[in-house]
Amino acid sequence: MTTAQAPHIALGLTDPEFELIVEKMGREPNATELAMFSLMWSEHCSYKHSKKILGQLPVEGPHLLMGPGENAGAVTVGDGLAIAFKVESHNHPSAVEPFQGAATGVGGILRDIFAVGARPIAVLDSLRFGELSSQRSRYLADQAVAGIGHYGNSIGVPTIGGEIYFESPYEQNCLVNAMALGLAPVDQLIKSAAAGVGNHLVLFGASTGRDGIGGASVLASAELGDDDGSKRPTVQVGDPFEESKLVECCLELLGKDLLASLQDLGAAGLTSASSEMASKGEVGLDIHVDRVPLREQGMEPFEIMVSESQERMLCVVTPELLDEVLSVCDKWDLHHAVIGEVTDTRHMKIYENGELVGDMPVPALVDDCPVYTLAPEEPTEQIYPAPSVDSEAARAARAAFDDNAQGILTALLASDNISSRRHYFERYDCIVGSRTTKRPEQAEAAVLHLWKQNESGAPIPGPSIAVSIDGSGRKVAADPYRGTIGNVLECAANIACVGGEPLGLTNCLNFGNPEKPHIAWQLTESVKGMRDACNALKLPVVGGNVSLYNQSADGPIYPTPVVGIVGGVPDPAVVATNTFAEEELFVGLIGPFEPTLAASELAKLIGDELPTRLPDLDLAKHAESLTLVRDAVRAGTIKVARDISEGGLATALAECSLGGVGATIDIAPLVERVSRAYPDAEPHQHARTALFGEGPGGIVVAGSREDLLALSNSAASMGFLALGTTGGQLLTISDPTGTLKEVSLPASEIQRIHGGALSERVSS
Amino acid sequence: MAVKATVLIRPKEGILDPQGEAVENALPALGFSGVSHVHVGRLVELEIEDPSQLESMCEKLLANPLIEDYEVVTASA
Amino acid sequence: MAVKATVLIRPKEGILDPQGEAVENALPALGFSGVSHVHVGRLVELEIEDPSQLESMCEKLLANPLIEDYEVVTASA
Amino acid sequence: MTRFGIPQFPGSCDETDTLLACSRVGEAELLWHKDKDLKGVDVVVVPGGFSYGDYLRVGAIPPFSPVMQAVKEFAAEGGLVLGICNGFQVLTEAGLLPGALLPNVNLAFTCRQVDLVVENVETPLTHEFAPTERISVPAKHTTGRYFAPTEMLNALEAEGQIILRYAEGHNFNGSVNDIAGVCNERRNVFGLMPHPEHAVDPLTGSDDGLKLFSSLASAAGVPA
Numbered sequence A: 001m002t003t004a005q006a007p008h009i010a011l012g013l014t015d016p017e018f019e020l021i022v023e024k025m026g027r028e029p030n031a032t033e034l035a036m037f038s039l040m041w042s043e044h045c046s047y048k049h050s051k052k053i054l055g056q057l058p059v060e061g062p063h064l065l066m067g068p069g070e071n072a073g074a075v076t077v078g079d080g081l082a083i084a085f086k087v088e089s090h091n092h093p094s095a096v097e098p099f100q101g102a103a104t105g106v107g108g109i110l111r112d113i114f115a116v117g118a119r120p121i122a123v124l125d126s127l128r129f130g131e132l133s134s135q136r137s138r139y140l141a142d143q144a145v146a147g148i149g150h151y152g153n154s155i156g157v158p159t160i161g162g163e164i165y166f167e168s169p170y171e172q173n174c175l176v177n178a179m180a181l182g183l184a185p186v187d188q189l190i191k192s193a194a195a196g197v198g199n200h201l202v203l204f205g206a207s208t209g210r211d212g213i214g215g216a217s218v219l220a221s222a223e224l225g226d227d228d229g230s231k232r233p234t235v236q237v238g239d240p241f242e243e244s245k246l247v248e249c250c251l252e253l254l255g256k257d258l259l260a261s262l263q264d265l266g267a268a269g270l271t272s273a274s275s276e277m278a279s280k281g282e283v284g285l286d287i288h289v290d291r292v293p294l295r296e297q298g299m300e301p302f303e304i305m306v307s308e309s310q311e312r313m314l315c316v317v318t319p320e321l322l323d324e325v326l327s328v329c330d331k332w333d334l335h336h337a338v339i340g341e342v343t344d345t346r347h348m349k350i351y352e353n354g355e356l357v358g359d360m361p362v363p364a365l366v367d368d369c370p371v372y373t374l375a376p377e378e379p380t381e382q383i384y385p386a387p388s389v390d391s392e393a394a395r396a397a398r399a400a401f402d403d404n405a406q407g408i409l410t411a412l413l414a415s416d417n418i419s420s421r422r423h424y425f426e427r428y429d430c431i432v433g434s435r436t437t438k439r440p441e442q443a444e445a446a447v448l449h450l451w452k453q454n455e456s457g458a459p460i461p462g463p464s465i466a467v468s469i470d471g472s473g474r475k476v477a478a479d480p481y482r483g484t485i486g487n488v489l490e491c492a493a494n495i496a497c498v499g500g501e502p503l504g505l506t507n508c509l510n511f512g513n514p515e516k517p518h519i520a521w522q523l524t525e526s527v528k529g530m531r532d533a534c535n536a537l538k539l540p541v542v543g544g545n546v547s548l549y550n551q552s553a554d555g556p557i558y559p560t561p562v563v564g565i566v567g568g569v570p571d572p573a574v575v576a577t578n579t580f581a582e583e584e585l586f587v588g589l590i591g592p593f594e595p596t597l598a599a600s601e602l603a604k605l606i607g608d609e610l611p612t613r614l615p616d617l618d619l620a621k622h623a624e625s626l627t628l629v630r631d632a633v634r635a636g637t638i639k640v641a642r643d644i645s646e647g648g649l650a651t652a653l654a655e656c657s658l659g660g661v662g663a664t665i666d667i668a669p670l671v672e673r674v675s676r677a678y679p680d681a682e683p684h685q686h687a688r689t690a691l692f693g694e695g696p697g698g699i700v701v702a703g704s705r706e707d708l709l710a711l712s713n714s715a716a717s718m719g720f721l722a723l724g725t726t727g728g729q730l731l732t733i734s735d736p737t738g739t740l741k742e743v744s745l746p747a748s749e750i751q752r753i754h755g756g757a758l759s760e761r762v763s764s
Numbered sequence B, C: 001m002a003v004k005a006t007v008l009i010r011p012k013e014g015i016l017d018p019q020g021e022a023v024e025n026a027l028p029a030l031g032f033s034g035v036s037h038v039h040v041g042r043l044v045e046l047e048i049e050d051p052s053q054l055e056s057m058c059e060k061l062l063a064n065p066l067i068e069d070y071e072v073v074t075a076s077a
Numbered sequence D: 001m002t003r004f005g006i007p008q009f010p011g012s013c014d015e016t017d018t019l020l021a022c023s024r025v026g027e028a029e030l031l032w033h034k035d036k037d038l039k040g041v042d043v044v045v046v047p048g049g050f051s052y053g054d055y056l057r058v059g060a061i062p063p064f065s066p067v068m069q070a071v072k073e074f075a076a077e078g079g080l081v082l083g084i085c086n087g088f089q090v091l092t093e094a095g096l097l098p099g100a101l102l103p104n105v106n107l108a109f110t111c112r113q114v115d116l117v118v119e120n121v122e123t124p125l126t127h128e129f130a131p132t133e134r135i136s137v138p139a140k141h142t143t144g145r146y147f148a149p150t151e152m153l154n155a156l157e158a159e160g161q162i163i164l165r166y167a168e169g170h171n172f173n174g175s176v177n178d179i180a181g182v183c184n185e186r187r188n189v190f191g192l193m194p195h196p197e198h199a200v201d202p203l204t205g206s207d208d209g210l211k212l213f214s215s216l217a218s219a220a221g222v223p224a
Ligand SMILES: Nc1ncnc2c1ncn2[C@@H]1O[C@H](COP(=O)(O)OP(=O)(O)O)[C@@H](O)[C@H]1O
Pocket: A044, A045, A054, A057, A067, A068, A069, A070, A071, A072, A073, A112, A266, A267, A507, A508, A509, A541, A542, A543, A544, A545, A546
């Protein structure tokens, strides 16, 4: 950084952007105004590089209550209940300080949920780090997980699911995405538009300090260099204790109908919260910074306006209700202050001790940031190097690759991206709230029971929901369009496996620098894929988040569109599990599953190049197949369901055996399908692809012989394949081509390999 | 000969210290008055052969320099 | 006039201190050697008008005498 | 019907779960930490969570709250009191139960279904169990390693004050003598680290914990 740099450049604004601000203001902005513009015109707040392409996502559906534009989206789930949900990233803060970065990420997404009037009932996380052979990655993963647990556990919201993957493109730019869900009576949802000229603006919760100053514009939009030193003073510290009081206080205020509107303070603090409330309500606001409860002496007006101190909320209150609102804040021992009023000026006016220190038209601040058109350019060749992973599992996979199916399978089961995530998810409270009927590893999606309480406090049954979060980066790197479709389909498959009807989708688009043409192309293709998949599933996008500039001198991250889906489940007692708990069940495979080794976990272990294209998909057929599975699960026909993901069919079958019951499997029908798709390949390649190939749409199911045979008739067009029978302690998978040494593994051995690999690896 | 060292680790000034705040708010109810500026930190005590390593040990492991200050006090064992 | 007080709280001797052990075990990998007897405790700093309250505050609140020892250091503010 | 009272502190997490569990065997209501009024309840259950943020030391601050002053008086009169997880920590800090809880040996918050063995079935909390009955209940905490100095420990063992132990292989926190739950000498105050209130419904994993609540309800001697 040169000392001669103009302030607006240091704050992340371009010269043309600055000129536009001067034009809109009719003069040069002062320091306070410039700080506020730089935040509101940052990528994080203005979506200036993504707004145009996000417009194509479908945002309507029969269950939709609140779509993009509010703090969180919401869908109806029956019985007069709504589920609000959203996913958000905290990637850059977590790369600097993983514990606090991840903790405050959870705190922030929870505030988005109770800001719309919903009681938070669950958190999920989606995490990406570099390879576990890197000490830094082990440290980041450990601390991020600890931070998420610290916040979620302490506030009493269960963390019921998530995902964690290790890939070298995330070495310098880890991803920490958190999703939260909240429950509310439909009529209690509240919007954030400020209303009622003359009403009071009340700030409550934690006091305001210097933490996070510059965080939004610097931390969220700049590429991370090797030296993070300059960003250090901006670390925000989370206080889940304060937030637990804040949740109760907000819900009490809303329950008593005391608020005109409510908004959380997140990135860009008071600046973004207040100006967005003003913009949505088409009003103006007067704000007196000297009335803000401070934690530190001598803070400048601009510091107060941009501080990212956590655990704060802003509400609009009519004069008659003010005393009652403040007394509820007192009950919960929260700081509070009337910091301003709603005006009809359509200006944000900032005062310090009565003196006007900032005066900006609301539209200029919130709506007039230029929106850029991306300049996408498809790369002529793969821009990511072949994956290289240094682990025992990778060496074992290479040794077994040619002729030993069992060796490949055991290597996959012990690999960093497939072995049990227990080491991490045990650090989350997954049961508090008494709603979790399917915990991590008990089913393909988490299931929550939405009981209500009768007058004497006892639970009365209600509807249930299923929820899952997914986002393979490697497959999107291989093919942004089809890879993204795969992410949506995988998430939807998880929901279908527990009998869920998908109601709404949220997403977080984690990408590199969109000003680079290849990244722009990834982003454009990915959003198209999400659009097409959502349309095929008739699934509205209820909201989401975009995290760009995830790149370093080593290059961009894998493009990682993370999707979260909420589904409705009529009866939590009729939900398929994901292990063979019973003997003598018939095992089959449903779905238009066309496995390929390209970009698979096995390809990664042996160091294969990433392809530039994945197989085409028949989206209508995929949608139909998921509906069929869902209905059969709901009917109790399918008792066990597991979607085929990393590690292919063989891995899915091995994971189905984790319950202790094995199976005898013949994969001939799938080998036949593969050989039709790849007529030129050798028999051993057909067998390997059938066993370990990946792709969307494959679900391993088990049920009674009669039930599944009946299903197979109606599902013939869905590509139903009969595979075998459950029973005994052993999983045997025979290879009809006779070219690979067959699999014959005791369930206990599968448990041992799969269960212990990760904790051994991270503690070594 | 090993040296006994005490390291005092405190939340950095300006960084939120929720523990200190919570303790301070709780004290009056416990019958203690006239207490202010409460901060809760950590204390690490150890014996070390080469005390010149202490500084870098604090930076790398004992404290989190992003959010904590530390002070090393040594006394021979 | 308020008095500044520092309270050092340590795990009682003989009680397993896994935190201290974890620090001790992590040190060699970071290139530090010759460190032993690591213990992790708590540090409470505060300003108090009537320092005669300190002793009872430690007994009642700041430390748990069953598992912790404490030491009060005061200095006038 | 037996009436259960559940103190609610800022930072409590499992108070609603406890309320739901108690309401399966009786009536239940929350008791606000700033009130000294126990509303005439028959049994007090101090819930899990992170009361007062767990700041300073787990369970250190709540004993000074008005509601806990009332609970101390209630216990002194022989009232039945159960503390679960953070509630257990609070009761030891309040001096109502012997011993203390230290950080888990793995130093990490750990949430895991564990098997427990009922050690003493002659208490108000456990009288509905068979001797050495084994139950499956979740545990979730960072600071659950039960500790008592040797002399105290020997006395606890001799007096039958060890109520629950972790089954072999299930003691992840390093508790001395595998202790998962204890009671006071008078056998009216109980503390457990595992969470029976999260084991009252097969749909959410297990209902093995329900009998602890029904034992308390029947021991309270309130006609149904
Ligand atoms: N990837 C996306 N898909 C759909 N909507 C999005 C996406 N990213 C952001 N949005 C929507 O844009 C709005 C602004 O997002 P954001 O700035 O993250 O909200 P907040 O102000 O709560 O932080 C939100 O309503 C969000 O749902």
